[in-house]
Each structure stands twice: as structure tokens, then as C-alpha cells.
Amino acid sequence: MSDDPFNLIASALSQRDPVVIKSERTRQAILEAALTFLWSRPFRVMTVRQLMAMTEVSRPAFYQYFQDLQQLMEALLGMLATEILAACEPWITNTGDPVVLVRESLTGLVSVCHRRGPFVKAIADAATTDERLERAWLAFVQQFDDTVDKRIRMDQELKLTAEFDPRPAAHSLNMLNAYTFISKFGRHPRSDPEPVRQALIRIWVSTLYGSRWAESECSQLERIR
Amino acid sequence: MSDDPFNLIASALSQRDPVVIKSERTRQAILEAALTFLWSRPFRVMTVRQLMAMTEVSRPAFYQYFQDLQQLMEALLGMLATEILAACEPWITNTGDPVVLVRESLTGLVSVCHRRGPFVKAIADAATTDERLERAWLAFVQQFDDTVDKRIRMDQELKLTAEFDPRPAAHSLNMLNAYTFISKFGRHPRSDPEPVRQALIRIWVSTLYGSRWAESECSQLERIR
DNA sequence: TTTACTAACTGACACTATGTCAGTATAATC
DNA sequence: GATTATACTGACATAGTGTCAGTTAGTAAA
Numbered sequence: 207m208s209d210d211p212f213n214l215i216a217s218a219l220s221q222r223d224p225v226v227i228k229s230e231r232t233r234q235a236i237l238e239a240a241l242t243f244l245w246s247r248p249f250r251v252m253t254v255r256q257l258m259a260m261t262e263v264s265r266p267a268f269y270q271y272f273q274d275l276q277q278l279m280e281a282l283l284g285m286l287a288t289e290i291l292a293a294c295e296p297w298i299t300n301t302g303d304p305v306v307l308v309r310e311s312l313t314g315l316v317s318v319c320h321r322r323g324p325f326v327k328a329i330a331d332a333a334t335t336d337e338r339l340e341r342a343w344l345a346f347v348q349q350f351d352d353t354v355d356k357r358i359r360m361d362q363e364l365k366l367t368a369e370f371d372p373r374p375a376a377h378s379l380n381m382l383n384a385y386t387f388i389s390k391f392g393r394h395p396r397s398d399p400e401p402v403r404q405a406l407i408r409i410w411v412s413t414l415y416g417s418r419w420a421e422s423e424c425s426q427l428e429r430i431r
Numbered sequence: 432m433s434d435d436p437f438n439l440i441a442s443a444l445s446q447r448d449p450v451v452i453k454s455e456r457t458r459q460a461i462l463e464a465a466l467t468f469l470w471s472r473p474f475r476v477m478t479v480r481q482l483m484a485m486t487e488v489s490r491p492a493f494y495q496y497f498q499d500l501q502q503l504m505e506a507l508l509g510m511l512a513t514e515i516l517a518a519c520e521p522w523i524t525n526t527g528d529p530v531v532l533v534r535e536s537l538t539g540l541v542s543v544c545h546r547r548g549p550f551v552k553a554i555a556d557a558a559t560t561d562e563r564l565e566r567a568w569l570a571f572v573q574q575f576d577d578t579v580d581k582r583i584r585m586d587q588e589l590k591l592t593a594e595f596d597p598r599p600a601a602h603s604l605n606m607l608n609a610y611t612f613i614s615k616f617g618r619h620p621r622s623d624p625e626p627v628r629q630a631l632i633r634i635w636v637s638t639l640y641g642s643r644w645a646e647s648e649c650s651q652l653e654r655i656r
Numbered sequence: 657t658t659t660a661c662t663a664a665c666t667g668a669c670a671c672t673a674t675g676t677c678a679g680t681a682t683a684a685t686c
Numbered sequence: 687g688a689t690t691a692t693a694c695t696g697a698c699a700t701a702g703t704g705t706c707a708g709t710t711a712g713t714a715a716a
Contacts, residue, residue: 229663229664229665232664232665248559248562249559250559250560250561253701253702253703254702254703254704255701255702255703263664263665263666264665264666264667265666265703266665266666266667266704266705266706267664267665267666269703269704269705270664270665273704274703274704330559331559331560334473334474334475334555334556334559334560335475335556335559335560336475337473344614347614370629370630370633371626371629371630373626374615374626374627374629374630375630375633375634377611377614377615377630378607378611378627378630378631378634379607379634381606381607381610381611381614382603382604382606382607382610382634384610385606385607385609385610386602386603386606389569389572389602389606390599390602401596401598401599402599402603404595404596404599405595405596405599405600405602405603406603408595408600408638409600409603409604409607409634409638412637412638412641413633413634413637413638416637416641454692454693454694457693457694478672478673478674479673479674479675480672480673480674488693488694488695489694489695489696490674490695491675491676491677491694491695491696492693492694492695494674494675494676495693495694498675499674499675
């Protein structure tokens, strides 16, 4: 295994489900086992038995910490969400040339999702098997929709972006990202992230700021100068 | 149930799995039961027992026609594939103003995928639960990748489209469509197709032919005139 | 050091779904 | 009417899930 998937766990301590936690040590061991498992095998073949065989404790112990495998996946989603949202920061919060910012955010996002690819796929796969987790995944995606929608409205007011209904475009662009990452980075061997990054930048920039600015690495402001 | 999901079956007679078919009548009854079931309930709650309870025959009879639920879903994919590919015809094969053609194709695609939304979602959901079906779904998507890739190359040679690596862009744009449809039309109540159509047209046209042509319904040639 | 208490864990059970197979019933053919 | 083939079924073996009564390990008071 590469890409140090375990440092995910440290950042997950904040995000916790409302079940009574017995031993933090064991909980972590289960999460680590899940990450180890899902790095190389798909969610569909993960069973509670196999998972717990990777730990020191028995199968029933699993149910002390999680209702089922889907709730465990929800915990993993919580970990990833933090990491992924952080990568998008620039375009979301910063001001300045939006083409430069969207480039930065997409570059960060591609990097994170390449690094965590198999986990992202595992979570999305698991989401189709359980209503509760599907809702959590949907809420995660919707968070992005809201953010992108807001940013598009802002850019439209500044006349940086053409007038169009931002909501469905935002949602579609987010689906574009999510499932491009899942299909390109979710299975081994993962695709080279660079062509993916370029394709996404092209599509986002063309759609939001016009194709003139999508051609090269240089920004709108630089071109105007 | 609306949108007459059953006329799908007629077109599926060509596409058949290499299992020995006993009675075409029973096979059709099972497929119809699956369509009825999946129109209103997700794939994850469909069991062989429940499915066969909707027919006149017993549960073991199911295994005379399909290896498992995933193979049944593969048959449904075959049906949908025909319908969906037909909708994309204009932009794929016709010549003429590509903006008009891409509009036509996307309009057709949105219409079909809205009509079959729950089935599209059911197939994509099922694909995550089985390696064989996942491969079939991937092959289906790849068919589109090849087609779009080819068309982009053609337009690049004609200088209608900017120079960029077509393959990853084609793949991403297809993911955009597929998972926009699944999330917007896959669950009841389905979204209004019109805003989705407009968003997709905007993104595809902006990316491929520049944002100037994405603004209104009128085409590139009309504008030049 | 023994005793009492509690948190963490486990063996065994009931349940559900799957896929298979030997065998039955029905229809077709001679 | 006997023979064969086809379509179907009851019953079984297996595998996974979630639960619960009960055991073990750890801690604190007497």
C-alpha cells in the first residue's frame, strides 16, 4: 500500500457517530483495517467477518462500534470530506482572478482524489447499498453544489461569467468531478492524474469563464495585460 | 407507473445472454417484473424471492433464465443501451453545424434518460455490486468515450474545436451526463428535464465549441451569417 | 489480597438470502 | 399409450447478518 492512507484517521476524531464508544483503540483498529482492505479490494467483497479477521477482536465486537458496514463507510466519508473540502478552499473563499483560483482548486482536488481514489470509489459504491449512506453521500455532494452555485452567482454579478441558471450547472460540474475521479482513480492501476486535471480545468473554465482562458496555463489577468 | 417502461422488452430480443432459454414467455415475465419493481424501488431491496413473487412461477425458476440478479440487470442494460445510443445519433453520424447536432443529441439523450431514469440508476447501482456487471457498464460508457473522442478529433481537424487531448475530456463529459441523469432522474420525484438539458448543452458546447455559442438556442452558422 | 463492579468482548443462535439439485408434472412425439 | 424432453419446484446446503446472554479483563474500594 502507498499514499499513507492511515493519516486519514487522525483527522477523523472530530467526526464521530452518536453510538457509545467503548475503546478508541479498537475503533481505530477497525477503521485502519477497513482502509487497508479497501485500498486494494472493492467494497462489495468486504464482510464484517473478513474485516474483523484483520483485527485482534471478534466479529461481534464490530457491532459495538458501528451499526453496519455502511455506517463505517459513513465515518470514512467524514474523514475524506474534510480533506477534500480543504483542497477546494482557494476558489471557494479567495478573491482574485477566478480562472487562477479554479485552476488551483481543481489541481488540489485532483491530487487528493488521486491519493484517496480507491476510498472515494468504495464510499460511492457503498452509498448505493444503503439508504442512510446514500443520503449522507448526497448531502456531501450537495455541499459542493451550494458552494459552486454561490460562487457562480458572485461571478455573474461581477460580469465574469455569463448569465445562466447556476444550480443545475453547479450540480453537473460536481458530478463530473466526482465520477471522473471514481472511474479514473478508483481502481488499480490508477490513471495518470495530469491528463485528468487538464480535462477538468478545460471543462470548468470553458463553461464558467469562456474557452479563451482554458487554452493554456496562463490566466485571464495575464492575458489582459 | 408511467412512461410505458414495458416497450423496452420488445427491443431486447436481439440482445440475449448465452444461457439456454427455456420459455421466452417466462423470461419476459421476469423482465417485466423487474421493470415494475425497479420503477419505484431501488435495486438494493430487490431480491429473487420478491421478484419471482410478482410472477406466476417459483423462485428457483429464476435461475433457469439468469445466473443472478446482476445478469438480469445486464439484460436491462442491453435494452437501454440500444435506446440511448439511438438518441445520440445526430451528433455522432450526421454532418453539418456541430453545435446544432450536439444540441439535438443532448436533447434526445435527456429525454430518454428522463423517461428511463429509475432504470438507469438501478443499473448503475447494481454495477457496483458485481464485477461482471461493472465491466459491462464500463464497456457501455467506453462506447460513448470512443464515439465522442472520434467526433472531437474530427472537429479539431476541421478547426471547429480547439486543440486538446480529446480522450480524457470525452470520458469526463460522458460521466457528466450519466451521473447527472442518475442523480436527477433516478429517484422519484424526478427533476424537471429542461434545466438539466440546458446545463448540459451549456457545458458541452462551451467546452467543445467555445462559450460564444452556448448562450442561446441559435447555432454557430446562424450567428456567422 | 480479596471483593465488587464495570467496560469490553465473545460463542452461539435465529434469521434471511443465495444458488443448487434431485425429482415431478406437463406437453410433445412416435 | 409409451417415451422423451421441457419447464418447473420442494427442499437443502451455505454464507452473511445482527443480537444476546454470558464470560473475561481491568479497576477501585475494603
